[in-house]
Amino acid sequence: MPRSHYTGLARPSYDHPAQAGVLLVNLGTPDAPTARSVRPYLAEFLGDPRVIEYPRWLWWLILHGVILRIRPARSAHAYARIWTPEGSPLRVESEKLAAALQTALGTAVRGSVRVALAMRYGAPSVRTQIEQMQREGVRRLLVLPLYPQYSGTSTGSVIDAVADTFKQLRWPPELRIVNDYHADAGHIDALARSIERWWSAHGRGDKLLLSFHGIPQRYVDAGDPYLHHCQGTAQRLRERLGLNATQLEVSFQSRVGREAWLQPYTDATVRRLAGEGIRRLDVACPGFAVDCLETLEEIAMQNHDMFVAAGGESLRYIPALNDSEEQIASLGALIRRHAHDWPEFLSDEAT
Ligand SMILES: C=CC1=C(C)c2cc3[nH]c(cc4nc(cc5[nH]c(cc1n2)c(C)c5CCC(=O)O)C(CCC(=O)O)=C4C)c(C)c3C=C
Ligand SMILES: [Fe+2]
Ligand SMILES: [Fe+2]
Numbered sequence: 001m002p003r004s005h006y007t008g009l010a011r012p013s014y015d016h017p018a019q020a021g022v023l024l025v026n027l028g029t030p031d032a033p034t035a036r037s038v039r040p041y042l043a044e045f046l047g048d049p050r051v052i053e054y055p056r057w058l059w060w061l062i063l064h065g066v067i068l069r070i071r072p073a074r075s076a077h078a079y080a081r082i083w084t085p086e087g088s089p090l091r092v093e094s095e096k097l098a099a100a101l102q103t104a105l106g107t108a109v110r111g112s113v114r115v116a117l118a119m120r121y122g123a124p125s126v127r128t129q130i131e132q133m134q135r136e137g138v139r140r141l142l143v144l145p146l147y148p149q150y151s152g153t154s155t156g157s158v159i160d161a162v163a164d165t166f167k168q169l170r171w172p173p174e175l176r177i178v179n180d181y182h183a184d185a186g187h188i189d190a191l192a193r194s195i196e197r198w199w200s201a202h203g204r205g206d207k208l209l210l211s212f213h214g215i216p217q218r219y220v221d222a223g224d225p226y227l228h229h230c231q232g233t234a235q236r237l238r239e240r241l242g243l244n245a246t247q248l249e250v251s252f253q254s255r256v257g258r259e260a261w262l263q264p265y266t267d268a269t270v271r272r273l274a275g276e277g278i279r280r281l282d283v284a285c286p287g288f289a290v291d292c293l294e295t296l297e298e299i300a301m302q303n304h305d306m307f308v309a310a311g312g313e314s315l316r317y318i319p320a321l322n323d324s325e326e327q328i329a330s331l332g333a334l335i336r337r338h339a340h341d342w343p344e345f346l347s348d349e350a351t
Pocket of ligand 3 (some may be wrong): 254293294298
């Protein structure tokens with residue numbers, strides 16, 4: 001018999017009662033802070049045409065000929081600085097977030113809702129998790145990429161992975177995908193409350209800098225809404241916190257390569273602010289749902305040291321929302337809103 005094209009699970013479960021599934025998707029992270037583990041992770045990540053828009057063959061030569069020979073060791077060194085006994089912060093925090101959302105949704109809605117976590121690069125993959133959910137009877141699926149601002153390089157790539165998986169399923173579940181939540185009122189409120197909570201514990205610095213992950217300017221010029229979404233989040237947060245454009249500034253971090261990325265760059269900005277006499281600089285990174293290499297190492301360590309070397313007193317990193325009550329409440333509400341008419345999500349009052 002010819003092998004079926006539908007290599008994904010041929011037989012969804014008929015034994016389990018139908019249920020709804022929520023799939024959280026984050027970027028992914030290496031398994032260990034070693035060059036050996038970082039290499040395949042970077043190969044998959046930087047081999048994604050959504051991330052690097054460059055002629056394929058040319059990029060393949062650069063990636064395999066140069067980048068994957070040098071960067072894994074350098075990145076591994078950075079990961080080693082933030083690694084925890086439980087593993088990579090991005091994985092640990094994402095798993096805690098998924099578990100907390102599972103608990104919160106388990107009591108807030110009437111039917112059976114299963115929350116799972118996938119990584120866009122590495123394991124567990126989007127495909128593995130969707131197939132597993134289907135085996136367990138998930139017939140309605142809401143995908144929530146853990147990126148508040150849409151970019152083709154992040155959210156767009158998650159959509160690709162979901163689409164590739166669905167193409168191989170004989171009987172795909174009903175599907176909804178959250179495109180972005182950069183302006184969601186509950187999310188803005190969660191960010192504002194967590195910053196205010198941090199200020200009441202540690203006092204307020206001289207300025208608040210919001211640092212978002214950068215992308216090449218070229219992608220924005222071609223129509224990626226990412227910059228617009230970052231500015232939208234920042235402006236709403238300014239209004240919610242009662243700050244003006246001088247009290248709350250925006251910058252973009254994590255540039256890779258030589259072409260121009262979104263500006264102003266975070267490293268140049270922290271140096272400038274030190275030079276302008278800012279003593280205590282508070283930095284938050286609202287583009288990251290949970291803490292990771294880019295916040296804990298690049299901001300809280302590297303940029304902190306740059307700020308101090310340029311004459312500042314201290315750069316104080318305000319943690320990501322992670323599995324805080326604010327995050328669970330706002331993402332829980334966002335999920336319920338996107339799935340409000342699914343039978344599993346109807347509350348007792350609504351029936
Ligand atoms: C080179 C191109 C890159 C683009 C475009 C890009 C966009 C982008 N990334 C995130 C979120 C994260 N990126 C993280 C790490 C990371 N990012 C890149 C490159 C690009 N990112 C690299 C090479 C790395 C790996 C580390 C390194 O070698 O410097 C992480 C942290 C991962 C972790 O394990 O902790 C996150 C999260 C977004 C949201 C985004 C577009 C908006
Ligand atoms: Fe990145
Ligand atoms: Fe970085």
